Amino acid sequence: MNEHVHTTSELTKNQALVMGALSQSDSPLSAYTILDHLRDDGFRAPLQVYRALDKLVEFGLVHRLESLNAFVACRHPGCDAHQAIAFMICETCGQVNEISDTSLAERLKQLASKAGFALKKSTVELRGICSNCQAA
Amino acid sequence: MNEHVHTTSELTKNQALVMGALSQSDSPLSAYTILDHLRDDGFRAPLQVYRALDKLVEFGLVHRLESLNAFVACRHPGCDAHQAIAFMICETCGQVNEISDTSLAERLKQLASKAGFALKKSTVELRGICSNCQAA
DNA sequence: GCAATCGTGTTATGAGATAACGTGACAAAC
DNA sequence: GTTTGTCACGTTATCTCATAACACGATTGC
Missing domain, CATH: 1.10.10.10 (Winged helix-like DNA-binding domain superfamily/Winged helix DNA-binding domain)
Known part of the structure; x- marks a missing residue:
């Protein structure tokens, strides 16, 4: 494969x-x-x-x-960058937004390496209300 | 209360x-x-x-x-800053490390506000192997 | 007293996930 | 060409995680 x-x-x-x-x-x-x-x-x-x-x-x-x-x-339809770093989850409408943020990823790596922690996978999920649902 | x-x-x-x-x-x-x-x-x-x-x-x-x-x-025994931002979870020994990192927290806030997202709660969990278990 | 609230106890059930077993298709090795 | 290994698949049973629904007793405020 x-x-x-x-x-x-x-x-x-x-x-x-x-x-x-x-x-x-x-x-x-x-x-x-x-x-x-x-x-x-x-x-x-x-x-x-x-x-x-x-x-x-x-x-x-x-x-x-x-x-x-x-x-x-x-x-990511193009399917090139599957590595979603974080998700923003709207608690009202349920929609989910994928975020790929380099500086966030870097910071996580830094924190891990500073602690001598061999990072395998990171889970970042933000809960709240999306802009659409706030307007409504 | x-x-x-x-x-x-x-x-x-x-x-x-x-x-x-x-x-x-x-x-x-x-x-x-x-x-x-x-x-x-x-x-x-x-x-x-x-x-x-x-x-x-x-x-x-x-x-x-x-x-x-x-x-x-x-x-946090002193119980003053309960706002743990992130957790490092060792998949070998199961131990969990709490991290309170300001710059990480700031970045998450930035990302949310940039998207007009009203952030309520963030979940950051890092999976990997802690330094102790790597040594062993 | 009396209503409201809150923690508690109990039974039953819903929701998420996997173990353990067996089958058939297919490709590589001999 | 048969054997062997791998992989997707199907089925049943079971395990773990979480909550609904109902009832009781104590405490507080009026």
């Missing part, structure tokens, strides 16, 4: 179905919600969803939101 | 018990693990733990780790 060339055509059937469900939604979905969406497509058990999700996350096509126990499709 | 003066003496019995269990542990505990620790003290149901945890988190005495679904006692 190549590094970065994960187009839809390379996905297995189940992975493509899960990816499709996530892509169509404009807010995060839980594994069980995805399962419900895919019952007509033959999905029967949570594990079918979780296995597909595991791969999609591994490919960088999907992100897991820890604070929601839910998943979103990566919003 | 005052702002910042949450000493052990102000806690209810259940809150104090849960706080004690967390304080004694040097790594995060799940609600159900806490429950098991407190069975001898009369705890019977998860809800007793969760209710105490809710309050302790509200008081700032306990932090919830989203990526672990677990809880840790705040490591």
Whole structure:
């Protein structure tokens, strides 16, 4: 499997179905919600969803939101920079915004190295109200 | 209830018990693990733990780790600055380090305000291997 | 007294995630 | 061309995490 060339055509059937469900939604979905969406497509058990999700996350096509126990499709269509650093999650409308901020990433690396900590993965999730929902 | 003066003496019995269990542990505990620790003290149901945890988190005495679904006692004995910004979680030994970094906090605020996002709460959790475990 | 509030206890249930087992497809090795 | 390994898939059962719904008792303020 190549590094970065994960187009839809390379996905297995189940992975493509899960990816499709996530892509169509404009807010995060839980594994069980995805399962419900895919019952007509033959999905029967949570594990079918979780296995597909595991791969999609591994490919960088999907992100897991820890604070929601839910998943979103990566919003970088060009698919070049999958490394989303942070997420802004609106508690009103549920929409999620991906942020790729270099200085934030740098600061996290600094903090880790200062502590002699071998950083593997960072989770940054900001909760609040998006500008749209504040206006409304 | 005052702002910042949450000493052990102000806690209810259940809150104090849960706080004690967390304080004694040097790594995060799940609600159900806490429950098991407190069975001898009369705890019977998860809800007793969760209710105490809710309050302790509200008081700032306990932090919830989203990526672990677990809880840790705040490591600031003086209890003055409860606002832990970030956590470094060792995947080998399970220990958790609290970080209060001003520049990180500032950057998060900047990012939010730049997007017109009303920030309520930020979750920053770094996963990796702590210096101790790397040495071993 | 009486209402309001709050912590508490109990049972049942909902939601998230994985273990353990077996099957079939496919490609590399021999 | 059969054997071996790998990988996606399907199914059942089970485990962990979290909350809904209801009832009781103590405390406070009026």
